[in-house]
Amino acid sequence: MSEESKALxxxxxxxxxxxxxxxxxRIYPICERSIIFARLCGQKTLxxxxxxxxxxxxxxxxxxxxxx
Numbered sequence: 001m002s003e004e005s006k007a008l009x010x011x012x013x014x015x016x017x018x019x020x021x022x023x024x025x026r027i028y029p030i031c032e033r034s035i036i037f038a039r040l041c042g043q044k045t046l047x048x049x050x051x052x053x054x055x056x057x058x059x060x061x062x063x064x065x066x067x068x
Contacts, residue, residue, distance in 0.1 A: 012059045016046065027051065027063070034061075 014034040016027050027046045029035040034046070037059075041050045051061065 014054070014059050014061050016061055016063045018063045030064070033059075 014029070014037065015031040016034050017030050019026050019028060028044075029038045029046060037050070037054055038044060038046055041047075043050070046054070055061075
């Protein structure tokens with residue numbers, strides 16, 4: 001892979017944080033791109049239907065497990 005094509009490759013990994021709030025699992029965006037996707041969806045968190053659509057665009061999710 002040439003240097004130019006490496007520079008054009010976009011990291012398609014989104015970082016999110018998974019929290020359980022009042023018994024409900026919530027997915028909070030952490031990185032800038034995941035925050036933008038949440039804003040595009042009109043939400044502060046990402047729901048399962050939004051995640052399915054974002055995955056169809058070729059993005060993958062990396063999450064941190066944190067439970068309260």
